[in-house]
Amino acid sequence: MKTKSAKQSSSAFFQALTPKFLDWNPPTEEEKALEVRARREVREAELKRVTELARDKEAEKTGHKKALAERSRQKPVTGTWLG
Numbered sequence: 001m002k003t004k005s006a007k008q009s010s011s012a013f014f015q016a017l018t019p020k021f022l023d024w025n026p027p028t029e030e031e032k033a034l035e036v037r038a039r040r041e042v043r044e045a046e047l048k049r050v051t052e053l054a055r056d057k058e059a060e061k062t063g064h065k066k067a068l069a070e071r072s073r074q075k076p077v078t079g080t081w082l083g
Contacts, residue, residue, distance in 0.1 A: 027035070
């Protein structure tokens with residue numbers, strides 16, 4: 001029992017068998033420029049985020065140092081078991 005198949009030329013048959021990666025075209029200069037710009041924007045955004053985190057952490061550290069310095073400058077409590 002034969003199956004019915006559409007008749008096609010041998011060139012069309014072999015064209016359908018070729019792997020798709022053979023149809024690949026290298027990116028154009030515009031596409032390369034867009035990719036470079038996108039990578040640069042991502043890198044700048046990440047650098048900005050990390051810089052802000054470091055600045056906030058440093059501000060938190062100096063805030064703690066200032067609070068400790070203020071506490072040490074305060075008049076000590078006397079008449080308690082602490083002083």
